[in-house]
Amino acid sequence: GAVVSQHPSRVICKSGTSVKIECRSLDFQATTMFWYRQFPKKSLMLMATSNEGSKATYEQGVEKDKFLINHASLTLSTLTVTSAHPEDSSFYICSVLRRNEQFFGPGTRLTVL
Amino acid sequence: AQKITQTQPGMFVQEKEAVTLDCTYDTSDQSYGLFWYKQPSSGEMIFLIYQGSYDEQNATEGRYSLNFQKARKSANLVISASQLGDSAMYFCAMREGYLRNTPLVFGKGTRLSVIA
Numbered sequence: 001g002a003v004v005s006q007h008p009s010r011v012i013c014k015s016g017t018s019v020k021i022e023c024r025s026l027d028f029q030a031t032t033m034f035w036y037r038q039f040p041k042k043s044l045m046l047m048a049t050s051n052e053g054s055k056a057t058y059e060q061g062v063e064k065d066k067f068l069i070n071h072a073s074l075t076l077s078t079l080t081v082t083s084a085h086p087e088d089s090s091f092y093i094c095s096v097l098r099r100n101e102q103f104f105g106p107g108t109r110l111t112v113l
Numbered sequence: 114a115q116k117i118t119q120t121q122p123g124m125f126v127q128e129k130e131a132v133t134l135d136c137t138y139d140t141s142d143q144s145y146g147l148f149w150y151k152q153p154s155s156g157e158m159i160f161l162i163y164q165g166s167y168d169e170q171n172a173t174e175g176r177y178s179l180n181f182q183k184a185r186k187s188a189n190l191v192i193s194a195s196q197l198g199d200s201a202m203y204f205c206a207m208r209e210g211y212l213r214n215t216p217l218v219f220g221k222g223t224r225l226s227v228i229a
Binding site: 038043107 | 216218
């Protein structure tokens with residue numbers, strides 16, 4: 001069965017609005033979650049590492065004020081795209097570690113009009 | 114420098130034939146892990162196979178095997194007896210270091226098309 005869930009799976013919003021994406025680990029506690037971004041026909045690019053109870057670690061070039069990450073519990077991390085613009089349109093995927101394996105959520109396709 | 118290099122943007126294979134997807138990596142760590150994922154058009158990332166840097170045997174999982182050549186820093190994926198359902202993007206990835214909470218770094222991927 002699924003190890004990681006993401007919600008919503010698809011979202012379309014107007015430019016200037018904020019969008020929140022939830023990532024949940026199912027049936028286990030995840031102290032570390034990762035957020036990736038994937039442009040069409042491109043690879044997954046790591047955006048940030050989300051740690052429960054502490055601030056997220058962002059990769060170089062990722063605006064922390066633009067992409068707010070909150071890891072409030074051991075089963076939930078959220079990514080908020082603030083004041084979204086068309087260039088933020090992408091496929092966002094969260095990932096969690098369980099033992100030696102990295103499991104991925106089903107992804108969220110964001111389209112900003 | 115790129116950590117993971119996949120030089121084949123696209124590959125075609127006849128159904129029931131075997132295909133090799135190339136992957137080379139770059140790391141100075143002695144301890145690392147290599148992964149292959151499949152991504153169909155739905156977008157989900159499906160874990161296929163894992164090879165640890167200290168594993169002496171090549172990893173195998175059903176029709177998937179990993180041709181691990183440590184000296185060449187290559188970790189090619191071999192899919193035997195290709196099926197139409199194998200058509201997808203395939204990503205090679207690496208986790209560096211001893212700590213298991215470091216994230217995976219991905220290559221650019223190879224799009225595999227299986228022809229009937």
